Amino acid sequence: MSTTNPTFFDTNFVSENQQILLPILEEKKVALFIKREDLIHPIVSGNKFRKLKYNLQEAKKLKKKAVLTFGGAYSNHIAATAVAGKLVGLKTFGIIRGDELGKNLPQTIAENATLKVAQDHGMKFHFISRELYRQKSSFGFIEKMKNKWGDFYLIPEGGTNCLAVDGCQEILTPQDAAFDYVCASVGTGGTLAGLIKSLKKKQKVIGFPALKGNFLSEEIKKYTIKNNNWSLKKDYHFGGYAKYNKELIIFINKFKADTGIQLDPVYTGKMIFGILDLIEKDTFKEGAKILAIHTGGLQGIAGINNLLKQKEEPLINVL
Numbered sequence: 323m324s325t326t327n328p329t330f331f332d333t334n335f336v337s338e339n340q341q342i343l344l345p346i347l348e349e350k351k352v353a354l355f356i357k358r359e360d361l362i363h364p365i366v367s368g369n370k371f372r373k374l375k376y377n378l379q380e381a382k383k384l385k386k387k388a389v390l391t392f393g394g395a396y397s398n399h400i401a402a403t404a405v406a407g408k409l410v411g412l413k414t415f416g417i418i419r420g421d422e423l424g425k426n427l428p429q430t431i432a433e434n435a436t437l438k439v440a441q442d443h444g445m446k447f448h449f450i451s452r453e454l455y456r457q458k459s460s461f462g463f464i465e466k467m468k469n470k471w472g473d474f475y476l477i478p479e480g481g482t483n484c485l486a487v488d489g490c491q492e493i494l495t496p497q498d499a500a501f502d503y504v505c506a507s508v509g510t511g512g513t514l515a516g517l518i519k520s521l522k523k524k525q526k527v528i529g530f531p532a533l534k535g536n537f538l539s540e541e542i543k544k545y546t547i548k549n550n551n552w553s554l555k556k557d558y559h560f561g562g563y564a565k566y567n568k569e570l571i572i573f574i575n576k577f578k579a580d581t582g583i584q585l586d587p588v589y590t591g592k593m594i595f596g597i598l599d600l601i602e603k604d605t606f607k608e609g610a611k612i613l614a615i616h617t618g619g620l621q622g623i624a625g626i627n628n629l630l631k632q633k634e635e636p637l638i639n640v641l
């Protein structure tokens with residue numbers, strides 16, 4: 323396990339664009355590349371690196387000793403914040419949804435790879451009910467946490483704020499101006515907002531929400547008022563956040579066998595499934611060049627595989 327690397331967030335990572343070769347792409351004369359942001363770090367990968375970068379630099383600048391953030395029990399953001407905090411020398415506090423998980427912590431940790439990674443990197447947890455979780459951003463609750471733990475730098479759920487959007491504007495490079503479309507998975511929309519803001523003329527962003535609902539457009543517009551170079555494709559959430567079916571799992575395994583690229587079932591698997599489905603349905607003109615951002619999230623596979631195992635269903639193949 324990684325320990326400390328105070329300059330980790332000073333690094334300007336430029337991820338490789340890997341061309342995908344599949345018969346459907348040849349048939350439809352569409353070029354698809356995947357930007358391998360997943361390779362930045364095994365846990366602080368993809369957009370989580372981008373979203374944490376300026377937030378952790380800000381926390382340091384403000385001389386904070388700790389950061390506090392929120393998430394579900396399988397949250398990529400929770401795992402990334404814990405590992406990143408350890409790397410740069412900040413304590414981390416995680417407010418986790420689900421008070422039942424706190425009743426027997428050793429058992430919870432034994433069964434949950436995400437929380438184990440977070441705990442192994444020093445994160446302290448506070449488990450709260452789903453009801454209380456809805457009020458987690460209230461002044462009263464934050465004050466209570468300050469009384470419990472002392473001062474901290476607050477990072478919102480999913481890590482999205484203005485500094486996170488700034489970080490996500492560094493995903494695309496000048497060379498990426500050659501693409502017609504940039505695609506990414508959408509959770510809170512922070513990553514998409516950064517991509518939208520860094521787009522060149524004539525390029526378009528397509529977002530693939532990993533969850534149900536119509537609130538995401540509003541969230542994205544908060545950061546991108548002036549832009550209309552983007553759209554959301556809302557048919558690929560597979561039932562909602564962290565929901566999946568056999569078709570998705572089989573797709574992820576087949577894509578891995580065909581291309582060597584591992585996708586996750588919560589975000590990137592749904593996006594690539596959606597892109598290939600849209601290509602199949604002739605949504606893109608001949609000659610179109612598409613860049614899909616691999617936002618990482620591979621740490622979450624262990625948790626889903628645990629659930630699949632309990633249901634005696636086919637697992638996601640990992641190396």
Ligand SMILES: *Cc1c(COP(=O)(O)O)cnc(C)c1O
Nearest residue numbers: 509510511512513589617618619
């Ligand atoms: C968190 C996450 C997302 C969603 O990013 P937002 O900025 O919240 O929209 C997408 N993909 C992966 C792998 C993630 O971990």
